[in-house]
Structure formats: C-alpha cells, structure tokens
Amino acid sequence: MASRQTALKISHNGEVHRVRVDLNAFALGDLEQLFASTFHLTPGSFVIQYQDSEGDCLNVTSEAEYAEACRVFLSADDEVKSLKFFAVARTQAAFQENVAEPIVSAIENLIVSLNSAMEKVKQEEWAMRAQSGVERTGDALNQAARDARDSLEAARQSIQEIPFEQFVRETTDGLKTAAEGISSFAHGVVGKFETMIPNDTKEMIPEESEKKDEEPCVEESDKKEAVESENQVETALPVLTPAPVVVETAPPAPVVVAPPAPVLSESEMRWADQLALIRDFLPDVDVQRAVEALDQANGNVEVVLNSLIG
Known part of the structure; x- marks a missing residue:
C-alpha cells in the first residue's frame, strides 16, 4: 500500500510544530510520543485535543476518536489538507470539563433568560403606553362631550326663558308694523299718479265743441280739418287711470315651541x-x-x- 504523507501540526502553550507523517502507519500512540518528545512532556500528564468544524474542542483518548479526528480534517473544504492537534495539561482539561463548560452553559442560559425578560418588559411597557394613550383619548372625548352638552343646554334654557305670550305679541306687532308701512307706501304711489295727469287734456275737448257752435257756416273742407285735428288731440293725449294697488298682509309665522326634555x-x-x-x-x-x-x-x-x- 502506497504511503500517504499528510501535514501534521502540533502545538502546546503557543508553540507550534509542523511535520509530515504517513497516516497508514501513524497511530494515536505515535502522536502521544511525538507530543512528549517535542514539548518535553511527561506521558500521561497531558491530553490531546482538536477543534472540529463547529468550533468545539474534543479530546482524543482512543484510536476511534483519533480516526474520527483524521476523517474530519481530511474531509474539510480546505485546499491544503492537514491535521491540527494541541496538548493541554490533564488538570486543565478536567477543569474545562467540570467547571468551565458548566459555567459557560450557565452564562448562556442566563443570557437567554435576560433576553426573554427584556422582551417581556418591552411588551409590558408598550402595553402600558397604549393603555395610557387610550385613557387620555377617552378623557379628551368625554371633556368634548361635556362641553357640547353644556352649550346645548345653555341654548335650550335661553329659548325656554322667553315667555310664550311675549314671543307671540312681538311677532304680531312686527307684522302689523310691516302691513301699515306697505299701506302708506301704496297711498303715496296713488297720489303721485294723480298729480301726473295734465289739466290741459280736460279743457281741450270742450273748446273744440264751442268752436263748432259759433261757426256753422264753415265749408266742408274746414269741417274735415276740424274733425281730423280733434281726433289727433284725443289720440295724442289719452286719459291715464291709475291701477289699483292691492296690499297683502302676510299671515303670522307659526311659533315653534321646544318639546319638553325626555325623562x-x-x-x-x-x-x-x-x-x-x-x-x-x-x-x-x-x-x-x-x-x-x-x-x-x-x-x-x-x-x-x-x-x-x-
């Protein structure tokens, strides 16, 4: 089987070394011996760990865990494949497992609880603000309703305070005064029409009849001229007759009495x-x-x- 050389990085307390190994012949025991000889560590006083793709630090204490660590590194998307292990003191590893991890877990749970509490406080605060806004709006509407009610009540009382007989009497007196004014105006118009009729119209017709009695021997042509002139005078000056003026008295307006307030x-x-x-x-x-x-x-x-x- 052909050897497969793979880059291997080992570190301890910030010190890093890089070597190449054949994974077909390189086992967990060889890795522990490499750490002990490189960093002058006592076998059994340290624990080999690695960090997976999720960021967790995992211990390598068996061949199965070592094989899984190699698979994780070699299946990564990195262009250059390499193995990365580091050694920590066994007491430090025990502290991380027994103390550090529970503390971190407790802190994470505390952060989640605090976030939940903050969300609850914000929701309650918004609810209180909304309720306060509703109460203020309700108070403003109630005040506006009271003001409108007071204005309507004052107007109703001012109308009811006027006696009914006084209201009717004032309305009737106003109508009588208006009728008298219209009658006086009509008489004045009739008088002006009578003064506009000329007096010459009444005197011209009798004078023409007297001339006919005094001159019986006038020729027929003179008679025709006299008749034509008489007709022209009557046509030119008609008698004006004034048209009768009709005075209408408006009926009294109906009086509206406010109904009594309902019980x-x-x-x-x-x-x-x-x-x-x-x-x-x-x-x-x-x-x-x-x-x-x-x-x-x-x-x-x-x-x-x-x-x-x-």
Missing part, C-alpha cells in the same frame, strides 16, 4: 355625556345597548364605539 333613567343620567358623544357618531344607536356597553367599559367611549360598530 332620563338613572343609567342614562350617569352616562349622559358619553351617550351624547356616541349619538354624534351613531345617531340611530340603541340607547339601552349603549348604556350596557358603557357600564361594561366603565365609560370608555372608544371601546363602546368599537363594540357597537363591530
């Missing part, structure tokens, strides 16, 4: 502001259903609107 139950009085705000968004909302939802949500309008809309 509210105890629950509706408790959530009056919230119900007013809900009616602004949902005019046809069922009052009983809205009151039950407000009782369950402790007056949170945003939650009630979401439940009613959903």
Whole structure:
C-alpha cells in the first residue's frame, strides 16, 4: 500500500510544530510520543485535543476518536489538507470539563433568560403606553362631550326663558308694523299718479265743441280739418287711470315651541355625556345597548364605539 504523507501540526502553550507523517502507519500512540518528545512532556500528564468544524474542542483518548479526528480534517473544504492537534495539561482539561463548560452553559442560559425578560418588559411597557394613550383619548372625548352638552343646554334654557305670550305679541306687532308701512307706501304711489295727469287734456275737448257752435257756416273742407285735428288731440293725449294697488298682509309665522326634555333613567343620567358623544357618531344607536356597553367599559367611549360598530 502506497504511503500517504499528510501535514501534521502540533502545538502546546503557543508553540507550534509542523511535520509530515504517513497516516497508514501513524497511530494515536505515535502522536502521544511525538507530543512528549517535542514539548518535553511527561506521558500521561497531558491530553490531546482538536477543534472540529463547529468550533468545539474534543479530546482524543482512543484510536476511534483519533480516526474520527483524521476523517474530519481530511474531509474539510480546505485546499491544503492537514491535521491540527494541541496538548493541554490533564488538570486543565478536567477543569474545562467540570467547571468551565458548566459555567459557560450557565452564562448562556442566563443570557437567554435576560433576553426573554427584556422582551417581556418591552411588551409590558408598550402595553402600558397604549393603555395610557387610550385613557387620555377617552378623557379628551368625554371633556368634548361635556362641553357640547353644556352649550346645548345653555341654548335650550335661553329659548325656554322667553315667555310664550311675549314671543307671540312681538311677532304680531312686527307684522302689523310691516302691513301699515306697505299701506302708506301704496297711498303715496296713488297720489303721485294723480298729480301726473295734465289739466290741459280736460279743457281741450270742450273748446273744440264751442268752436263748432259759433261757426256753422264753415265749408266742408274746414269741417274735415276740424274733425281730423280733434281726433289727433284725443289720440295724442289719452286719459291715464291709475291701477289699483292691492296690499297683502302676510299671515303670522307659526311659533315653534321646544318639546319638553325626555325623562332620563338613572343609567342614562350617569352616562349622559358619553351617550351624547356616541349619538354624534351613531345617531340611530340603541340607547339601552349603549348604556350596557358603557357600564361594561366603565365609560370608555372608544371601546363602546368599537363594540357597537363591530
């Protein structure tokens, strides 16, 4: 069988040596003897280890482990194939197995627990901020509802404070004053039309008739001219007759009386502001259903609107 020379690196306390060996004839005992002679170590006082592709440090204490280590190195993707072993004191190896590895494992578990706790704290913090934002929004909506309710109540009281008889009397007096003003204006217009009629129109027609009586012997041509001139005068000056002015009196406007306020139950009085705000968004909302939802949500309008809309 042809010999197969393979590069071998051995190290101890930072000191590294490189040799070439024939793996067909080089066994674990030869490797231990090479470490002892190279680094002046006492046989049995050290442990041979190697690092696999996953980064773990593994002990080589049997031929099977040595063969597996050679297989791992030779099957690697490195262009230059070589074996890499290092020696550590047996006490150091025992410390790593019994103390260091449990500590590292405990630290890793602690880091995982801390990360989980931090995520939980962040989630709780965001939840608290979201709840605080919802409460602030609910308070602002409740305040707006109270302000709108107060404004409507003040307007309703100002309307109810005016006596009904006074309102009717003032409306009737205003209509009478308007009718008298229209009548006076109509009489003034009629008087202006009468003064515009000329007096000469009334006097011209009798003068023409007198001329006919005084001159009976006028020739036929003069009579025709007189008749034509008389017709022209009558056509040119018509008598103006003023058109009658009709004065219409507007009927009194109907008086709208605000209906009495409905009687509210105890629950509706408790959530009056919230119900007013809900009616602004949902005019046809069922009052009983809205009151039950407000009782369950402790007056949170945003939650009630979401439940009613959903």
